[in-house]
Amino acid sequence: MTDFRHRIERRRILAALALLPLGSAPLAWAQDYPSKPVRFIVSFPPGSGADTLARLYARRLQDMTKQPFIVENRPGANSFIAAQAVATAAPDGTTLFFASNSPVVVNAVLFKNLPYQPLNDFAPVARTSRGTNLLLVPQASPYKTVADLVEAAKKAPKKLNYAAGSASYQIATEEFAEAVGADFTHVPYKGAAPAIQDTAAGVTDFTIADISASLPLVQGGRLRALAVTSDRRHAALPNVPTAIESGATGFEYYNWTAVFAPAKTPQAVVDKLSQQIGQITGEPETLAYLAKLGGETFPADAKELRRYQITQIEQWKRVAQRAGIQPE
Incomplete structure (x- = not known):
């Protein structure tokens, strides 16, 4: 008798489940999500x-x-x-x-x-x-603006070099080079930190680097920011123009x-x-x-x-x- 009742109950449950709207099981699971770490x-x-x-x-x-x-x-x-x-x-x-x-x-x-x-x-x-990035040169660099850097690069293609802390920074810098119509030489680095440090020391002519990592060196007088790579100026550096303002048509990098x-x-x-x-x-x-x-x-x-x-x-x-x- 007990087995018979269990079978009847099981059939009722299955019948009820069959009447549920399609997809309701995943929705119910999502309502309980997450149920574990x-x-x-x-x-x-x-x-x-x-x-x-x-x-x-x-x-x-x-x-x-x-x-x-x-x-x-x-x-x-x-x-x-x-x-x-x-x-x-x-x-x-x-x-x-x-x-x-x-x-x-x-x-x-x-x-x-x-x-x-x-x-x-x-x-x-x-x-x-x-997060935006900065186009940076050593504080002692003769290049005060993006226009100065580009003019020098066009006079002597490939003479000026840039530090890239990763392959993504390499591609970003090459996109900048294309935007301004100049050729630079790539110097690879294993990480953004040594790329920034060597640019500050004058080992390389410029770099593009994350603002959170490079801003302290700009504020400390070791690096000069020529441009920000965002679509508008940054609140921390209101006098630094965007790359687009500086002639790098269409160039943004985040x-x-x-x-x-x-x-x-x-x-x-x-x-x-x-x-x-x-x-x-x-x-x-x-x-x-x-x-x-x-x-x-x-x-x-x-x-x-x-x-x-x-x-x-x-x-x-x-x-x-x-x-x-x-x-x-």
């Missing part, structure tokens, strides 16, 4: 700009969801390690990638055989921030950050995360934190993030090809 993978070491920003978002998401969001640093190997950790994780929203533009855009341009696919292996969630999930993460989970991250991006604490770093919020939902990612990859491929930069 979430990892935020970062491809930079602790204390870096991306790391500290990820920790701000992780703390606020934890406040919202009452589940731990744990920042996990996986630096090195051109961000391959971090990217692979996310690409191969279960697509359930418990592993997220707090990424800069390097692993999801730049690597697609610079490497032939990536161990992951920047477009196919990740589901875009939300874009969060961007470092940016965004959140991605493994491909095939349920759309309802992505949508929920996108909404929560968008809310955090608009909060006063986030705006103030980014302003302190010399950056700004740069919000976008999942669809806009994907469009932007594709546009950036195409743009950087064109610049790399014109500059003769071959994928490794």
Whole structure:
């Protein structure tokens, strides 16, 4: 008798489930998400700009969801390690990638055989921030303006050199060179810090570098900022013109950050995360934190993030090809 009742009850449950609207199960799961701790993978070491920003978002998401969001640093190997950790994780929203533009855009341009696919292996969630850069020369440099630098470069093509702390800075500088119609010689560096330091010491003629890393040397009188690479002047350096104002037609360059999930993460989970991250991006604490770093919020939902990612990859491929930069 008991078995008979169990069978009847089971049939009733199955019948009720059959009447539920299609897709309601994933929606119900998303409502309960997250039901366990979430990892935020970062491809930079602790204390870096991306790391500290990820920790701000992780703390606020934890406040919202009452589940731990744990920042996990996986630096090195051109961000391959971090990217692979996310690409191969279960697509359930418990592993997220707090990424800069390097692993999801730049690597697609610079490497032939990536161990992951920047477009196919990740589901875009939300874009969060961007930071401008400075075009810098040593304080003792004879070049007081972008026009001075370009004039000298045109008189002696390839004579002036630039320090590039990464391949992304190389491509950005080549895009600047194209915009002003000049040729410079690339000097590669393993990181932005030594590139900035050697430019300050006069070892190289100029560099393009993140404002948060280079502003103290400008304010300390070791570097001179000729231009900012954003679409408007920066509040910390109101007398420094934009590169476009200085004659580099159409040239803008930003470092940016965004959140991605493994491909095939349920759309309802992505949508929920996108909404929560968008809310955090608009909060006063986030705006103030980014302003302190010399950056700004740069919000976008999942669809806009994907469009932007594709546009950036195409743009950087064109610049790399014109500059003769071959994928490794």
